[in-house]
Amino acid sequence: MHGAPALPPTFTHMPYARADAPKGGRLVQGILGTFDSLNPLIVKGLPVHQIRGYVVESLMARGDDEAFTLYGLLARSIETDEERRYVTFRLDPHARFSDGQPVTADDVLFSWGLLRDKGRPNYRQYYSKVAKAEAPDPLTVTFDFGSAQDRELPLILALMPILPRHAVDPATFEATSMAAPIGSGPYRVTAVNPGVSVMLTRNPDYWGRDLPVNRGLWNFDEVRLDYYREANGYFEAFKRGLYDFRVETEPLRWHEAYDFPAARNGQVLRDTITPGTPQPSQFLVFNTRRRVFADIRVRQALTLLFDFEWINRNYFFGLYGRSAGYFPGSELSAYGHAADTSELEFLKPFASHVAPNILDGSYRLPVTDGSGRDRAGLRRALNLLSQAGYELDGAVLRQRGSGTPLSFEILVSTRDQERIALAFSRDLKRAGIEARVRAVDPVQFDQRRQGFDFDMIQNRLDQSLSPGNEQFFYWGSEAADTPGTRNYMGAKDPAIDTIINDMLAARDHSVFVSAVRALDRVLMSGFYAIPVFNIREQWIARWNRIERPQTTALTGYLPETWWYRPQQPK
Numbered sequence: 145m146h147g148a149p150a151l152p153p154t155f156t157h158m159p160y161a162r163a164d165a166p167k168g169g170r171l172v173q174g175i176l177g178t179f180d181s182l183n184p185l186i187v188k189g190l191p192v193h194q195i196r197g198y199v200v201e202s203l204m205a206r207g208d209d210e211a212f213t214l215y216g217l218l219a220r221s222i223e224t225d226e227e228r229r230y231v232t233f234r235l236d237p238h239a240r241f242s243d244g245q246p247v248t249a250d251d252v253l254f255s256w257g258l259l260r261d262k263g264r265p266n267y268r269q270y271y272s273k274v275a276k277a278e279a280p281d282p283l284t285v286t287f288d289f290g291s292a293q294d295r296e297l298p299l300i301l302a303l304m305p306i307l308p309r310h311a312v313d314p315a316t317f318e319a320t321s322m323a324a325p326i327g328s329g330p331y332r333v334t335a336v337n338p339g340v341s342v343m344l345t346r347n348p349d350y351w352g353r354d355l356p357v358n359r360g361l362w363n364f365d366e367v368r369l370d371y372y373r374e375a376n377g378y379f380e381a382f383k384r385g386l387y388d389f390r391v392e393t394e395p396l397r398w399h400e401a402y403d404f405p406a407a408r409n410g411q412v413l414r415d416t417i418t419p420g421t422p423q424p425s426q427f428l429v430f431n432t433r434r435r436v437f438a439d440i441r442v443r444q445a446l447t448l449l450f451d452f453e454w455i456n457r458n459y460f461f462g463l464y465g466r467s468a469g470y471f472p473g474s475e476l477s478a479y480g481h482a483a484d485t486s487e488l489e490f491l492k493p494f495a496s497h498v499a500p501n502i503l504d505g506s507y508r509l510p511v512t513d514g515s516g517r518d519r520a521g522l523r524r525a526l527n528l529l530s531q532a533g534y535e536l537d538g539a540v541l542r543q544r545g546s547g548t549p550l551s552f553e554i555l556v557s558t559r560d561q562e563r564i565a566l567a568f569s570r571d572l573k574r575a576g577i578e579a580r581v582r583a584v585d586p587v588q589f590d591q592r593r594q595g596f597d598f599d600m601i602q603n604r605l606d607q608s609l610s611p612g613n614e615q616f617f618y619w620g621s622e623a624a625d626t627p628g629t630r631n632y633m634g635a636k637d638p639a640i641d642t643i644i645n646d647m648l649a650a651r652d653h654s655v656f657v658s659a660v661r662a663l664d665r666v667l668m669s670g671f672y673a674i675p676v677f678n679i680r681e682q683w684i685a686r687w688n689r690i691e692r693p694q695t696t697a698l699t700g701y702l703p704e705t706w707w708y709r710p711q712q713p714k
Contacts, residue, residue: 145212145299145610146653159209160697161360161705167346169708170366171690174387176378176558177586178339178371181320185263185305187628189320190590194369196305197704198344198362199242200327203233203252204302205357208697212610214302215357218247218328224298231298232286240351241308241328249279254309256287256301262318265626266617270300294648296612328352330362342369360693363707373585375558382685385411389686389703394560395460398683410688417682419700422607423473425466427673428554428568429603433596433624433634436552443671445528448521449571450674453514459563464677468502468509469664471607472678478661479668481505486658490646491665494639499669507668509675516571525575541576551578552599557589561602564676595627596634602676603632609698611660615644619667633672640666 157163173194181189184196204214204222216222219233239247260271274297275290289297311326324333330350335343344367352358370387372378379397382390383404392398398414406412428450430437437443456464466472469479482505483491491498501507512518526536534541534550541550554565562583569579579600584592592598605618616623621636623629643663650656682700686692692706 145296145612146651146656149207149213149215150210151207151215155356157356157359158207158361158697158705160693160695160702162693162707163360165360165363165693165705165707166710167363167707168365168710169689170368171364171389171703171706171708172368172370172387173703174378174381174390175369175371176373176375177590178373179342180322180339182323182325182333182336182342183317183321185259185267186318186320187264187594188318190587192342192369194342194344194367195325195327195333197329198331198367199325199329199333200305200307201329201352202303202305203235204299206303208699208702210698212299212608212612214299217352217355217357218306219302222298222302228289228295228298230286230288231301232284233302235283235285236352237283238351239328240349241311241326242332242347242349243308243311243326244349245308245310247306247308247328248282249285250282251306251309252285252304253277253279254312255304255307258307258312258314258317259304262314265623265629266614267304269616269620269622270297270613271304273297274301293645294613295651296648300613330358331367340371343367344369361704363705373587375560385687388690389684391701392683392685393679395463399461402685406687407685413686413688415682415684415686415692415701417684417696417700418680419682419696420698421474421609421700422471422476423467423678423680424604424606425470425472425678426602426604426676428564428676429601429632429673430671431596431598431600431632431634432672434552434599436550436599439532440671441528441532442534442550445525445532445575446572446577447671447674448510448525448528449575449577450510450568450676451512451514451516451518451521451571452509452675452677453512454516455564455567456677457514459567460677465680466509466675466677468507468668468675470605470667471611471660471664473680474607474609475657476607476609476611476660476664478502478505478664480508481661483661483665484658486655487662487665490643490659490662491639493642494666497637497639497669498665502665502668516567517574522574529575536576539576540578549578550576551580553580553582554600554602555589555592555598556581556583556602557586564602593632596632598632601632603673611663612648613644615647615663616641619672620644633670635667635670635672637666637670 181191184191203219205217207213220236221234223232259267273292276288279285331344334345467479469477471477556562565581572579619635623631624634624636647659
């Protein structure tokens with residue numbers, strides 16, 4: 145995206161992969177939830193996300209040690225100009241789909257048109273920016289961007305899923321399906337138990353197995369995805385060895401629940417990994433489409449009432465920190481930093497959209513006394529709520545005039561979310577606010593989240609070091625009215641839309657960083673969500689039959705680089 149690739153043209157394998165990793169064995173991956181579709185490229189249904197990468201490939205592959213650098217996969221070469229007004233991909237003549245048919249430029253054009261018209265909202269948004277596409281020969285395709293000022297588009301197109309024209313029916317593409325998809329990737333779908341499990345089997349004739357981007361990857365003969373609908377049963381299954389690894393997200397469990405026999409005797413190993421990307425963050429998200437959260441002063445007051453210090457000490461062993469920003473722990477974060485000259489230039493047309501203390505870097509998240517009964521924060525919150533038109537009527541906070549109580553629902557799907565929501569509802573009750581906690585299963589939670597059918601949810605946000613077009617998908621104005629996007633908060637702000645476009649037009653890395661920080665300030669100033677905590681480390685537990693390289697990628701753990709430990713002779 146910016147600068148030059150880290151690896152030379154002669155590289156033989158990715159630095160985080162073991163080139164001579166042994167092949168064979170089976171990886172069983174446990175997943176909390178369920179599925180009703182094998183198509184992750186459409187809005188409808190609960191898909192198996194691993195189809196992307198394992199079964200369906202793109203023109204290029206990510207370098208996971210770099211912010212945003214791509215290397216050739218289906219595409220053997222790439223050409224663009226200094227302005228990035230077009231991109232030309234020349235396909236590898238050896239590329240084949242799993243049914244043996246060659247991957248051609250016609251398949252690329254077909255995929256582009258199909259996903260532009262019928263794919264997920266992010267695909268429709270990205271690919272509609274292409275002014276013209278053509279294939280001058282069977283192995284070459286050119287995308288012309290016309291007047292679009294978007295320097296990320298060549299990379300966005302390079303990551304487009306490539307589907308076989310001969311095996312996909314456009315008329316039924318948007319319908320959920322359990323039919324095994326045909327792709328050009330290293331695995332094929334060989335067995336499906338709807339809602340329960342999916343078996344992926346490595347294709348012995350995989351065309352790209354010797355490419356430098358693939359050497360040392362895709363080492364298991366089989367990858368089985370097993371689904372669990374309940375969190376406690378999910379963990380108990382791991383303890384029994386029914387699946388091979390889990391990413392732990394609960395500090396209490398990480399510190400106290402891994403004292404079972406297999407963990408004590410070394411059969412289960414625990415890895416703590418610190419990635420170099422922005423720290424994943426958990427937020428309590430306000431759905432600002434709801435009238436109760438339309439006033440920013442209400443959102444600010446509720447932020448004051450969230451007692452992070454009490455929750456962190458009692459639930460998380462004091463392990464978590466939190467940031468008001470959306471790119472914490474990275475150079476992209478504006479939290480605690482004054483805006484530089486370049487940022488001020490981006491923000492100049494939108495001076496009223498950024499709070500002065502967020503602009504000068506002096507804003508800090510409220511800090512309570514950790515008692516669960518902080519009176520100073522309560523007074524400040526009630527003052528803001530009074531300004532927003534609410535007053536206490538006995539023990540109930542009501543809107544002046546209408547007498548309507550301030551109340552809303554917090555939708556949760558896990559025990560951990562429920563604990564946080566219940567603690568928050570206790571704090572809100574002291575201000576006369578009723579927060580009802582409603583627990584639903586992961587399937588219903590996901591359906592309601594995708595349809596924006598909630599007042600407040602807890603949601604995790606993962607950002608990269610090179611944010612781009614996906615930011616429109618997260619909080620662009622158009623996405624706010626499009627179910628299936630991730631603009632759960634309902635943000636509709638021209639400052640956000642303009643600054644994302646500024647990010648995409650940046651050629652210099654320092655200018656890009658300033659644009660992202662400007663976006664961070666606008667998002668913070670909107671008080672669209674309450675920061676719950678930032679995740680500084682990845683906690684991975686695995687059975688010792690699964691091994692991984694000593695070197696970790698910038699992005700953290702990568703199961704595609706792992707392998708099955710050969711059986712030791714007795």
